Amino acid sequence: MAGLDEALAILQNKARRAILERLVREPHYPLQLAEQIGISQQAVMKHLKLLEGVGFVVKMKAASNKGGPPKNIYSVQQAISIRIDLGPDLFQCSQRILPAGGPLKLSNKLNGNVVKVAEIVSGRKKIGVGEGAHHLSAISEAIEKLDNERDALIALHQQIKQRVSSTVDSDFESYEQRLMVHNILESPRSNFNFKEFARELQLGAEASERLIDEVRTRVVRQMAERSGQFIAAPQTIELPWWAALGIDPS
Template sequence: MSDASTTLRLIQNEVRRSILERLVREPHYPMQLAELLEVSQPAINKHLKELERGGLVTKEKVPSDKGGPPKRIYSVTQAVSVRIDLGPDLFRIEQRDLPKGGPMRLTGILPEAARPVAEAVSGRKKIAVGEGIEHLRHLTESLGALDRQRDALIALHQQVQSRISAAVDADFEAYEERALVHRLLESPNERLDTLALGQHLGLGRQEVAAMVDEVGARLERQLAERAGHVLAVKPNSDLRWWLGSVKRRR
């Protein structure tokens, strides 16, 4: 299993991309790939080892047609989606594993427009090329619509982030405090990893605790001012879960 960093490193090489482009269609022997890509077989073997080490391809030995020793054949078995969003106030790299299982297992997740395709191909190992082209055309249109919606959501996310960044720059003078707030913004549904933050900024545990106290109090005042009322809670209340868990100063 590879992560996004490994996948990006592997596919940045043009020869490896060409290898993957052919392997996703059907398994190939190293000698086949060398002839098709006009690259030496030792170089092909080196790239295949890198791809195998990164978890993108697998190999198996199959009997030789000419009665010789078994031959190595390579194929792609891992199905992933790598997404990169980059722009002002926007940087996100994510790799997601595609759902496993047959077409009918996907119907609960698929948009309504794509479910007829899953129902049409379920239980069939082969479909005619003409029928398949029609299904793929329909799915490509559905993917295009989803991509446009996702693009709009990402753009809106970027606009919101940009406006927040302007407030962060105005409200927090210290770089370390701004870094803490940005960590909260990057993962708003997750508890802040104060240990990782301290290592990133080169701060000790007590320094991080002091900064969390200061930034947390300031953010809570801003929330109270916006809501028009004040809510008093203990410092260790679960209402402050988003600030993580650090040992408080004494």
């Protein structure tokens, strides 16, 4: 399967996106794609070879309608979702593999009316056009609601980051300090890999220890100023980052 960078590089090409748009509907021959997209069959074959190489499409032999030898026909098999969020104090780029399984298995991950849709279509190999349009409309409505909620959460996340960034700019003097804090804020629920961070900045052992001490001191000072309480602890104390950032895990 293509990694995120490779997938983005492939999908930036308009012709390849046009090919995939048609292949998700039904399998196509290269000549069909060339005629529909308006490029040469040779160019289509180059794009298909690239898409096949990263697992986006697969080819199979299909009998010719005109009685000739079997020809290659292409279809999409891989199911992924790529998400990009970009704005001031906001950059998230991720690739997710969509869950496998039939409607009944997927219903365990769903909520609301779409659970009933999954139960209705479970075990059925064919669905009429009218009924299918009705179910797809219900699912599209549910997706739109989720997207609207996600957009609001992303916007709230961005606004909080902007306010925190103002504090970081005023309270942390060096670029290394600010960069370290921003890296921690990117994944506050995960362990911060300081060794990797120090290696990227080419920091020696002494500079690394000094940086950790400076950031810890400023974060604890912020906590004390906010709470109006004096905080005393040994210099060697290892606070989890949710504590150092003043976040209540409960």
